Structures are given as C-alpha cells and as structure tokens.
Amino acid sequence: MEIAQRTKETPPSMQYENVAPMDYFLNLVTKFETDMTDYRKQIDETHQYLQTMGSGERVTSSDIVQAVHRLHSAFTDLAARYQCIHQTLARCKQQYISVHRLVNRYDSSNPS
Incomplete structure (x- = not known):
C-alpha cells in the first residue's frame, strides 16, 4: 500500500526512474517461489515417510x-x-x- 501511495503521489513525468513497485513485486514473487519449494520438500518428506510406514511393516x-x-x-x-x-x-x-x-x-x- 505504501509503495502504491508513493507511486500515486509521484508526478507521471518523474516515474521514469521509479522502480520500487517492480522491485517489491519481484522480491515478493521470489519469496513466494522459495516458500513453495520449501513446502514441496516438506510434502515429499512426509509422503516418503508415509510410504515407508505403509510398505507392509508394522506401524509402531x-x-x-x-x-x-x-x-x-x-x-x-x-x-x-x-x-x-x-x-x-x-x-x-x-x-x-x-x-x-x-x-x-x-x-x-x-x-x-
């Protein structure tokens, strides 16, 4: 919201060098991709663990x-x-x- 407000308040002729919104959203997307990769790893680990448990061995x-x-x-x-x-x-x-x-x-x- 803060970046959007600053962009709105900046005159259009001065926005040529305004890269803050793009940088913000690129950082946001990068963080999202990293989080999704971490979640995928956790899901895979849990899936492997459950497969090991269900491989015919008795669950303790x-x-x-x-x-x-x-x-x-x-x-x-x-x-x-x-x-x-x-x-x-x-x-x-x-x-x-x-x-x-x-x-x-x-x-x-x-x-x-």
Whole structure:
C-alpha cells in the first residue's frame, strides 16, 4: 500500500526512474517461489515417510508420534510465517473500514 501511495503521489513525468513497485513485486514473487519449494520438500518428506510406514511393516506408536511431530512442526512453521501477513491485513482492514465510514459520512452529508 505504501509503495502504491508513493507511486500515486509521484508526478507521471518523474516515474521514469521509479522502480520500487517492480522491485517489491519481484522480491515478493521470489519469496513466494522459495516458500513453495520449501513446502514441496516438506510434502515429499512426509509422503516418503508415509510410504515407508505403509510398505507392509508394522506401524509402531513411535512411528505415529514421529509423524505427528513432523506435521506439528510444519504447521507451526506455516503459522509463524504468515502471522505477520495476517496482522498487516488486519491493520489494512481497519484502515479500509475507517476510510469507508468517512466516505459514506461525506456522501450522506453532500447529496450532489
């Protein structure tokens, strides 16, 4: 939002050298690709582990405990990574609600 606001406030004749939005989105896409690669590795590891468990060998309680620990670790990692995004979205939602209320109040007091 901050980059979009800065871009909007920059006169069009001055935006030739404005590369901040493109850099931001390139970094965002790179981070997303890295995260997806990490998730794919975790999924593959879990899949291999489950295949090993289901290969005809008897499943022990320690196998189940280990699988649950792996799942817990993966979900905890996901929650930690996306908590900051959730907080940012909550702040954006509050800002949107405030602006929306102001616009509605202005529209109702000025019936063009």
